[in-house]
Amino acid sequence: MPLASAAPVMLTASERHRLKKMAYGHKTPHQARQRATIVLLAARGRPNARIAVQTRLHVDTVRTWRGRFAAGGLPALADRKRSGRPVSFTALQVAEVKALACQLPARTGAPLSRWSCPELAREVVAQSIAGSISSSTVRRWLKQDALRPWQFQSWISVRDPAFRPKAARVLDLYARTFDDVPLGEDEYVISADEKTSIQARCRCHPTLAPGQARAMRVNHEYDRGGAVAYLAAYDVHRARVFGRCEPRTGIRPFMNLVTQVMTTEPYASARCVFWIVDNGSSHRGKKAIDRLTRAFPNTVMVHTPVHASWTNQVEIFFSIVQRKVVSPNDFTDLSEVRDRLRAFEDRYNATAQPFQWRFTTSDLDDLLTRLDRHTLDRQEESSARLTA
Structure with a gap:
């Protein structure tokens, strides 16, 4: 019987251009590259047997793709739809x-x-x-659905009955407003707190510097060299930090920090200086407010809500200190801890910019609305479970 002649292949200029890109493209899949090469060689008039030798493919494979292109053009070089594996789960x-x-x-x-x-x-x-x-x-x-049940986050519910007015007062100060009145040029906002128990851990073996494909190595064993408390006051709008180290926290160390700030300009002659603090024992309640006012009449103490230290901007500075100064903890003694903290203050104040605080009272209202909705949903779920 006479052999069937190979299907003739004629290419337009655009088809030839696209086939060359497929055949010589670095990112073209291997199968698509082979099929484009078969068609290009067929367009030159070469027989299937010779194309099979050049491409190292079986002659039947060459015949198949040559015939499919001759019948359907470039779209015919794509894989046909398959039924696929039957669905195992509904x-x-x-x-x-x-x-x-x-x-x-x-x-x-x-x-x-x-x-x-x-x-x-x-x-x-x-x-x-x-x-x-x-x-x-x-x-x-x-x-x-981006579900990760193996992960978890800790959270705390609102416990302060005056959470909204207290938090709004702090957020308004960040926006340079107090009791709906804009702050003047001679009014300042200070965010203050203590970072307790910064230890001096003297490693039993020297810390190794990082190298090629090797992280810094810090020995796990250490000798305790004591601990120090770091108190800091952060000027929210001028991005200036005042810090001091004390053996421990308390009323007297905190007032030492206040004195350090309020005896320097421009705070000493300011019309008003607002001190934003949390509810720690060093500055809690009405007694702390009266104590501060007696010492410096041009000050106003503003407390954050209970369990809401995240509204205090100095906590952001403390996180920077933890990352850049304290961790990994490798100090020979407490004097080295104090010296490094003082040096970092100077370094920070030289280039610092105010934090871009974007959480406003409107965001606060949205947050409280979501929390109320979440609490209501949990109550309804508990009621349904009890009645079931």
């Missing part, structure tokens, strides 16, 4: 697994603090949601 099963991941393990009786993908897969089988399932399948389903 949409209901997927939803039930995600719902299980959104429950606390204690609700199901599992002796776990939080879910992992292998534990979820085991629980799915135990509850007969599916006959068998792998942890990788569970992980893929959870990833679709």
